Amino acid sequence: VIEADEYDTAFFDKRSKFVHYSPNTLVINNLEFDHADIFDTLADIQKQFSHLLRIVPGNGQVIIPDQVDAIEQVITQGCWSDVVRVGKDWHYHANSADASLFNLRRDDNxxxxxxxxxxTHNMQNAVMAMIAAFHVGVLPQQAAEALATFKAPKRRLELLLEHRGIRVFDDFAHHPTAIKTTVEALKKSETGRLVVFLEPRSNTMKSGVHKDALANALADADSINIFAPASIEWDIASAVPNACVFS
Structure with missing residues (x-):
């Protein structure tokens, strides 16, 4: 089981890392513009995903969320494997506000x-994992039992400290979509005030490509604090007016 993205392989090989793998079961969770230091447009990234689809064998399976335009555009460029759409072939729904309880359905099962x-992002990841596991023979009930004891990797809403009612979490989210879902998850699962500290560290974030989406991504926080590294190329205070900016 390999997690990979479209970032380039090495300074001497600008192809995306994932074209070096030979997946039989491929999950595409989402497809958005990122890695502005490598790609100029979303179409550049889609081209790499198109290359990835072409190495999945005819008896393989590609699992995607239904009705995501950026992904569907890649599928139409050429895919010779079975395509399973979550939201059409499989369905899921949350049973709790924080999405830690959910149901997954296929046909009448x-x-x-x-x-x-x-x-919701962790629920969607779990759904994709269960469907991928089903393709290699793991029944959904078996997958559900395994997920009940799953331990998240570091920096994925990792609880670092709990003291006098204060809980400190660390998360790696660095794209506005990921930041938004992470903030929403904490807002729904925790009580009291939500204080967010954000450090723009990725090359894309430092360049300001996503600056216009950042205020909305952080909207659910009660207090926003953003570290401004010396290499930042945009005005954080203007992009997120209600943030406390420090260096």
Whole structure:
């Protein structure tokens, strides 16, 4: 099981890392513009995903969310494997506000899942994992039992400290979509005020490509604090007016 993205392989090989793998079961969770230091447009990234689809064998399977335009555009460029759409072939729905409880259904078969993680993004990741596992012979009920004891990797809403009612989490989210889902997850799962500290560290974030989306991504926080590194190329205070900016 390999997690990979479209970032380039090496300074001497500008192809995306994932074209060096030979997946039989491929999950595409989302497809958005990122890595502005490598790609100029979303179409450049889609081209790499198109190359990836072409190495999945005819008896393989490609699992995607239904009705995501950026992904569908890649599929239409050429895909010779079975395509499974989540939201059409499989269905899921949250049973709790924080999405830690959800049901997954295929045809008339439905299974309830209790996930030790919160947030719609983690629920969607779990759904994709269950469907991928099903393709290699793992029944949904077996997958649900395994997910109930799943332990998240570091920096994925990792609880660092709990003291006198204060809980400190660390998360790697660095794209506005990921930041938004992470903030929403904490807002729904925790009580009291939500204080967010953000450090723009990726090359894309430092360049300001996503600056116009950042205010909305942080909107659910009660207090926003953003570190401004010396290499930042845009005005954080203007992009997120209600943030406390420090260096």
């Amino acid at each position: 439905e299974v309830a899942v209790k996930l030790p993680l919160v947030g």
